Amino acid sequence: MKELHILLPIKQIRLHKLTMRLKEPFMTSFGTVQDKDFFITEAIDDKGNHGFGESVAFSSPWYTEETVQTSLHVMEDFLIPILMENEISHPDQVSELFYPVKRNNMAKAAVEGAIWDLYAKNNQISLSQALGGTKKEIDVGISIGIQPTVKDLIQKIERFLEEGYKRIKLKIKPGLDMEVLREVRKQFPFTPIMADANSAYTLKDIDHLQELDDLDLLMIEQPLAHDDIVDHATLQSALKTPICLDESINSMEDARKAIELGSCRIINIKIGRVGGLTEAKKIHDLCQRHGIQVWCGGMLEAGVGRAHNIALTTLPQFVLPGDTAGSSRYWEKDIIKPEVRVEDGIIHVSKGPGIGYDIDEQVMKDFTEWTRVYDF
Incomplete structure (x- = not known):
């Protein structure tokens, strides 16, 4: 890898508030999302390099406790001021500086992501290279929300398989699980299929969930409580x-505690959920040492967040197809x-500097509600 130089001082950070409408509603066991509010974070150095990150919190706290509004509060009132008060020679330092701010991982990841992109561009290397990634291409799967009917679901799966996606993820919840999965498995006997429960079950459902073993699924994702690792081991x-x-x-x-308890055999690494690329790398390395498979989950990202996911997935322990579908999906x-x-x-992983994609300024302007500028 090319020797990396010290990151030059950050001159300015910009927060862009965007609203984009998904092509179709995305339904989970928590609810339905169609209009996505989020932030693009932009960090600029004194060479004129621009680094970009993306926030992934939703408007309501259905996935974690964070929301679009809490992310703005934490970024504006805490994280950006911390960067103003400190010099940074490597993006790994950002998570250390942010450590006194408890949780708020999605806000942290949005800011840290822009610094990582800026760092890679400043050194004229790809973000993948900066992270230590080696893959030139990555396999991707598709995540399908809960559909009105099983027939609708089957048709969607057929279309995505025709497009070449390597794995199908289906959202499930009590009352919309085994019957649906059995029909899907019947129609697609050899397709890698996983079920995502988004914490919809408890240990009282253990006999019911054992029926999954007859379906040869790749995995079941987060069947029990969102903050649990003990019951998952059981x-x-x-x-x-x-x-x-x-x-x-x-x-x-x-991750360390879950592995030691035997709570899982696979971990989904989402950059926003774990607080940024630095922490995501640490989890990846831990899982690599313990033989735990990992993959990169999606959060309905726009292009910047999608590009960060691609770069992360070039690390070697990402052996399962992730959720980073194409933009047009x-x-x-x-x-x-x-x-x-x-x-x-x-x-195919971009070889360009940083995230490897340019911002389409006109399109971003069309979706931008406001921009705030913070001079250093």
Whole structure:
């Protein structure tokens, strides 16, 4: 890898508030999302390099306690002032500086992501290289929300398989689970399929969940409480189907404890959920040492967040297809150019500096509600 130089001083940070409408509503066991409010964070150095990050919190606290509004509060009143008061020579220092601010991982990741992109551009390398990634292409799967009918679901799966996606993720909840999964497995006997429960079950459902073992699923994701690792260990011991933890893993320490307890066999690493790329790397390295498979989950990101996910997925322990579908899966127009494209279930990793995609300034302007500037 090319030797990296010291990051030059940050001259300015800009927060852009955007609203983009998904092509179609995305339904989970928590509720439905169609209009996505989020922030693009932009960090500028004194060479004129621009680094970009993206916030992934939703407007309501259905995934974690964070929201768009709380992210703004934490970024404006705490995180950006911390950066103003400190010099940074490497993006890994950002998470250390942010440590006194408890949780608020999505706000932290949005700011840290812009610094990582700026750092890579300043050194004229790709974000993938800056992270230590080696893959030239990544396999991707698709996540499908709860559909009105099983027939609708089957048709969607057929279309996505024709497009080459390597794995299908289905949202489930009590009353919309085993019957649906059995029909899908009947129609697609050899397709890698996983079920995402978003914490919709409890240990009282253990006998019911054992029915999953007859369906040869790749995994069941986060079946129990969003903050649990103890009950998941009990459930995993009763299931042949691998459990994948998502919401329960907010740090490397969470991952370490879950692995030691036997709470899962797979971990979904989401940059926003764990507080940024630095923590995501630490979790990846821990899982690599312990033989735990990992994959990169999606949060309905626009192009900037999608590009960060691609770069992270080039690390070697990301052995399962992630949720980083192409831009056109979710958006009529994305804010980057070129847009993220999937060809036969594969994304080719950009070799360009930083995230490897340019901001489409006109499209971003069209979706931007306001911009705030913070001079250093």
